[in-house]
Amino acid sequence: MKTDFVQPRFTGLRFDEHTLPVDVARDLAAYESLIVDLAKHLYLQEHPDRQRVPKGFSSNFHLDIEKIDPGSARPLLALVISGMLALTGGESSYFERARDLVAECVAAPVTALPAQFPKDLLSHFNQFGRSLREDETLELPRAGGTVGVLTPGKRKDLVLAAEQYYERDVDLAGSIVEADWEKSTFRLRLEDGGHTIVPMPESFHSRAREFGGRNRHQVQVKGVATYDSWDRLQRVVSVESLDVTKNYPLAMRFDDLIQLKDGWYEGQGIAPDRDKLAIVAEKLIGAYPERVQLPLIAPTPNGNLLLEWEAVGDPSVDIDLAEERASFHSFGDRNGEIEMDFPLGTDSDWKSFFAFLSEHIKQQSA
Structure with missing residues (x-):
């Protein structure tokens, strides 16, 4: 069974052609994951006698991009349910309530988030909205025709409302100071003089040996890092790519x-x-x-x-x-x-x- 579920709106220069960049699509996957976990939470709150949600509660639920309409980029997400979830019908309402609660959470001041939204699920905003750039927003429709607007700043605030640090995509550059082969990491001297530890795949070990300790060769690191509330780099969590520019x-x-x-x-x-x-x-x-x-x-x-x-x-x-x-x-x-x-x-x-x-x-x- 398939029904229209939600139609978020992305705004910014990248979306003026009414297309959805591939790296932004991962936000929709993160949104789906947030909806599933929130729906589970809502179900268990209303069924305190149960330790787990019904079998197939989440595995038979998923969101599909049905089409992208004009007006910046407006992907229509269709709710596809199958198995027992489609037959019983009642459980599907938890996903709709989760959808509405996420929009309310995004719209609310960080100091007055909806009481029904559990703090431990705010960590989902480390992934949901992470691809947004400074001039971009993601709008989620609310009841009554208004929208909740997610920006990079709001995403950061939502995560920090429950955590010490938040995650964001990074593009770092610097030189390899030293490598720890046992831990498969290297210390990167940044262009501003700071240092950070970077995980590296085994395939990069030979290049780290070749270019380590040589300031004239620059290493570019693309990945995910954690930052504190003052936007100070704490550590690189994961690496998507490592490139070296010789000389x-x-x-x-x-x-x-x-x-x-x-x-x-x-x-x-x-x-x-x-x-x-x-x-x-x-x-x-x-x-x-x-x-x-x-x-x-x-x-x-x-x-x-x-x-x-x-x-x-x-x-x-x-x-x-x-x-x-x-x-x-x-x-x-x-x-x-x-x-x-x-x-x-x-x-x-x-x-x-x-x-x-x-x-x-x-x-x-x-």
């Missing part, structure tokens, strides 16, 4: 360089050729010697690149993108100079160039 400062610099357009320098500068720039970027980011300090990279007005190091002899390299050639210069001992040209057309050429840099770029003494 992150170089990668960021090339992202800027590829955006240059002709006229960038006092109206006269030639923008570097994007295809040639991409080749150089790939080589420098992917294969730059680990023990050699990273250079500063600047565009030149004629459309090429200048690399400079704060190192002994003030070394620099001019890279001619069109000719695929690098020209090295530095001041050597006894006022002498070191000059060397390198072709950069093949992998072997780049290998020779990097070997030369490894020998001649010496960090200045502190």
